Amino acid sequence: MSTFEERKAGFLAIELDGAGYEGIAAAVLAAESAGFHAATFKDTPEAGRTNALQRAAFAGPLTRTIAVVPEIDTVYTEPFHVSTQLASLDYVSGGRAGWIATAAVSPEAAAAVGRSFVEGDALAQEAAASIEVGRRLWDSWEDDAVIRDVATGRYIDVDKLHYADFETPADFSGAAYSVKGPSIIPRPLQGQLPVLAAASLVGEGLVPADAVDAVLVSAPTPELLATEVRDTRARLGSSVAIVAELDVVLDSRGQAAESRALSDQKDGTPREGRFARFAGSAASLTELLDSLLREADGVRLHPAVLDVELEELSRLVLPELRRRGVLRPPVQDGTFRDVLGLAPAENRYSTTAAAPLAAGK
Amino acid sequence: MTRDIFQPSGQIQFGIFFQGVNSGTIWKAPQAGSQTDFESFRHIAQTAERGKFAAFFLGEGLRLREHLGRPHALDVVGRPDAQTMLAALAAVTTNIGLVATQNTTYNDPADLAHRLSSLDLISGGRAAWNIVTTDNAWTGANFRRGGYLDHADRYKHAEAFVETAKRLWDSWETPTGPARRVLHEGQHYTVDVTPRLPRSAQYRPVLFQAGDSPDGRDFAARQADVIFSAHPKFDDAVEFRRDIVARSIAAGRGANAVQIMPASEFILAATDQEAQEKKAWVRSLQIGPQQAIAYLEQFWGRELSTYDPDGPLPEIDPVVEETSETRGSGFHGAKARQLADQWRAEAKDKGLSIRQFVTSKTARIDSTFTGSYTAVADHLAEYARVGAVDGFNISPWLIPTGLDDIVNHLVPELQERGVYPTEYRGTTLRENLGLETPVRSEEPAHV
Numbered sequence: 001m002s003t004f005e006e007r008k009a010g011f012l013a014i015e016l017d018g019a020g021y022e023g024i025a026a027a028v029l030a031a032e033s034a035g036f037h038a039a040t041f042k043d044t045p046e047a048g049r050t051n052a053l054q055r056a057a058f059a060g061p062l063t064r065t066i067a068v069v070p071e072i073d074t075v076y077t078e079p080f081h082v083s084t085q086l087a088s089l090d091y092v093s094g095g096r097a098g099w100i101a102t103a104a105v106s107p108e109a110a111a112a113v114g115r116s117f118v119e120g121d122a123l124a125q126e127a128a129a130s131i132e133v134g135r136r137l138w139d140s141w142e143d144d145a146v147i148r149d150v151a152t153g154r155y156i157d158v159d160k161l162h163y164a165d166f167e168t169p170a171d172f173s174g175a176a177y178s179v180k181g182p183s184i185i186p187r188p189l190q191g192q193l194p195v196l197a198a199a200s201l202v203g204e205g206l207v208p209a210d211a212v213d214a215v216l217v218s219a220p221t222p223e224l225l226a227t228e229v230r231d232t233r234a235r236l237g238s239s240v241a242i243v244a245e246l247d248v249v250l251d252s253r254g255q256a257a258e259s260r261a262l263s264d265q266k267d268g269t270p271r272e273g274r275f276a277r278f279a280g281s282a283a284s285l286t287e288l289l290d291s292l293l294r295e296a297d298g299v300r301l302h303p304a305v306l307d308v309e310l311e312e313l314s315r316l317v318l319p320e321l322r323r324r325g326v327l328r329p330p331v332q333d334g335t336f337r338d339v340l341g342l343a344p345a346e347n348r349y350s351t352t353a354a355a356p357l358a359a360g361k
Numbered sequence: 362m363t364r365d366i367f368q369p370s371g372q373i374q375f376g377i378f379f380q381g382v383n384s385g386t387i388w389k390a391p392q393a394g395s396q397t398d399f400e401s402f403r404h405i406a407q408t409a410e411r412g413k414f415a416a417f418f419l420g421e422g423l424r425l426r427e428h429l430g431r432p433h434a435l436d437v438v439g440r441p442d443a444q445t446m447l448a449a450l451a452a453v454t455t456n457i458g459l460v461a462t463q464n465t466t467y468n469d470p471a472d473l474a475h476r477l478s479s480l481d482l483i484s485g486g487r488a489a490w491n492i493v494t495t496d497n498a499w500t501g502a503n504f505r506r507g508g509y510l511d512h513a514d515r516y517k518h519a520e521a522f523v524e525t526a527k528r529l530w531d532s533w534e535t536p537t538g539p540a541r542r543v544l545h546e547g548q549h550y551t552v553d554v555t556p557r558l559p560r561s562a563q564y565r566p567v568l569f570q571a572g573d574s575p576d577g578r579d580f581a582a583r584q585a586d587v588i589f590s591a592h593p594k595f596d597d598a599v600e601f602r603r604d605i606v607a608r609s610i611a612a613g614r615g616a617n618a619v620q621i622m623p624a625s626e627f628i629l630a631a632t633d634q635e636a637q638e639k640k641a642w643v644r645s646l647q648i649g650p651q652q653a654i655a656y657l658e659q660f661w662g663r664e665l666s667t668y669d670p671d672g673p674l675p676e677i678d679p680v681v682e683e684t685s686e687t688r689g690s691g692f693h694g695a696k697a698r699q700l701a702d703q704w705r706a707e708a709k710d711k712g713l714s715i716r717q718f719v720t721s722k723t724a725r726i727d728s729t730f731t732g733s734y735t736a737v738a739d740h741l742a743e744y745a746r747v748g749a750v751d752g753f754n755i756s757p758w759l760i761p762t763g764l765d766d767i768v769n770h771l772v773p774e775l776q777e778r779g780v781y782p783t784e785y786r787g788t789t790l791r792e793n794l795g796l797e798t799p800v801r802s803e804e805p806a807h808v
Binding site: 021024025045046047048049050051053054055057058059060061062076077078079080081084085087088089091092093094108111112113114141146148150152153154155156157158161175177178179180181182184185186 | 388389396397398399402403422423424425431432434435436437438439440441442444445446448449450451452453467468469471472475476478479480482483502503504505507538540550551552553554555557558559649650651652
């Protein structure tokens with residue numbers, strides 16, 4: 001585990017949903033040049049919202065530093081497809097992909113694919129199963145499986161390909177299923193993509209903590225957020241990175257954040273209210289982030305109006321945080337694992353390396 | 362009625378099919394690059410766009426091919442998810458169509474239609490769906506559903522799937538809504554969804570289909586915009602066109618409603634002589650000694666590694682009743698013993714070794730255009746003149762530089778002959794293919 005001093009230099013992620021599908025390029029480039037470490041892409045059902053994984057894939061070749069991290073549901077999707085899609089995202093982004101694994105609580109999503117509505121404990125079971133399938137398939141090709149050995153005529157070494165042979169556990173509430181493997185795409189560039197999930201989905205009796213690399217922690221107010229981060233760390237242990245969730249409205253263009261927040265609520269759709277909301281000046285946000293980044297490994301910002309907040313963040317907040325040494329410098333051509341401070345991923349099926357890690361992360 | 366009379370456009374177009382599996386792609390040559398690095402895909406797609414190609418195709422992998430019970434080791438293998446790769450390519454290209462092969466058996470209609478709409482919007486109206494079906498439980502082992510579909514039901518199922526997808530794409534009244542709810546209750550799945558995405562700049566994704574059986578052809582004639590056919594040879598192509606025109610008219614569509622782009626391979630050089638030499642080299646790398654033995658093993662169902670690839674076909678008999686060992690390729694269910702007898706006789710007659718025989722069986726004789734740039738251009742101009750095809754879907758045998766000579770030398774020859782576009786007509790795939798915009802069905806809400 002990293003020491004407090006090392007951890008103090010944290011990372012910042014930004015949710016880019018506000019860019020829609022026509023503004024992806026401009027938004028992700030602006031976020032990258034502002035120094036954000038990761039861009040996330042929402043996928044909850046909403047009119048006009050395109051597939052998050054595809055938006056992330058579109059952003060991949062346009063950027064070189066920022067990680068691209070889509071939400072993908074685990075309940076009403078095919079784990080085999082999701083695994084392949086994420087591995088592919090890792091290839092098109094040069095190893096900068098991650099996965100926010102979600103568990104949709106949605107009768108509409110169930111009806112759309114003709115499945116029974118899943119709720120309660122079964123949600124975490126679906127998420128845990130999908131994540132396990134994803135991880136096994138990502139390991140199902142060893143790194144050096146493509147040998148291109150002209151002498152023997154072998155393109156791959158079949159001893160370095162492995163069946164995943166996943167089966168849902170006996171106590172699985174939903175319809176049991178199995179996934180054979182191997183993957184149809186070689187091991188992702190990062191070996192294992194970092195997997196993130198809401199902290200409420202992770203822990204004892206839920207998705208096991210060692211199945212994820214980071215959790216997203218939310219609280220009703222910014223004041224409560226630091227406490228929630230500490231509680232979550234105590235609950236899940238130190239092997240899981242903690243990312244605090246924060247809605248942000250800033251004073252901008254002569255308008256106070258509070259009045260912007262009000263007009264936003266009056267005219268637009270009511271805000272979701274899932275996350276602590278900060279409304280105020282860039283300077284006070286800088287102070288808040290400075291203190292949050294001493295507790296959490298990273299903070300994800302949800303800007304009220306992407307263009308407006310991104311401009312203020314880029315001009316006033318990130319430079320000051322960097323000056324204070326609170327923010328890690330972004331690394332060009334680095335991986336998302338690097339951002340999260342994860343060691344190279346061992347392969348659970350490895351025939352050549354030393355003993356693999358239990359969770360294969 | 363004129364729409365019942367086929368009018369040749371006098372033009373051909375190209376698509377590129379990045380295969381990612383099988384023996385057609387050579388990997389033993391020093392020039393052969395990565396099959397998975399994004400740079401390989403970027404190079405091919407940008408080269409194709411420089412050559413005004415209409416479309417970039419990707420296949421779909423649902424399970425790795427196997428040989429004698431293990432993954433097949435001798436050919437290129439390992440490929441990305443089609444739509445993920447195409448969304449990334451959308452960011453580095455501007456005009457070329459992006460065609461995702463997607464299965465109706467192991468996808469859900471609402472989810473697949475949403476993702477295709479998504480790709481269509483992200484790419485500014487350049488997405489297409491190459492519709493394929495799978496029916497075997499062996500592939501189903503990777504999916505929640507498992508194997509569930511009988512062979513006989515696959516087109517019925519596929520057509521209900523495609524019609525549901527079209528209703529989903531038709532659901533927005535105007536570009537801003539409102540959407541109508543789509544309900545479908547079928548034998549294999551139910552759908553109840555209000556689509557979330559508007560129509561794209563080309564209305565909806567273009568539909569490609571590759572079925573070749575009578576059922577497959579009728580399905581394409583009813584539903585598809587373009588057929589990705591297996592009939593590139595001139596006489597065969599002309600006959601296939603006649604057949605599809607008749608089926609399109611019978612389906613109540615115009616004679617020109619369904620376009621045809623056969624799968625093809627090009628081996629080109631400055632002179633015919635050099636092209637023939639190049640072809641021999643390409644073939645030797647496509648079917649090496651190990652591939653030749655493995656090819657027979659899938660029909661014999663047993664190891665034949667002690668046989669000399671340069672010797673005669675094995676005298677021992679197959680141990681299986683039916684061939685099925687190399688999954689994910691053709692010839693399932695052929696009667697093995699009968700086939701072996703027939704092949705031994707044929708090889709003996711022609712004096713062919715194992716390797717020569719397998720090369721002749723797999724050489725895509727009918728789909729390869731070999732020759733000088735000018736000779737092949739003259740030949741293709743003839744296709745354009747009579748309207749035998751609307752274009753060719755080219756599988757390059759070399760990644761990532763396999764389109765370079767086509768774009769640098771063949772395309773200009775075709776342009777000089779006035780049979781190939783010199784510019785993209787528009788920004789959407791539908792515009793570039795010259796397809797009509799679909800008319801929104803007046804189906805009432807809550808059908």
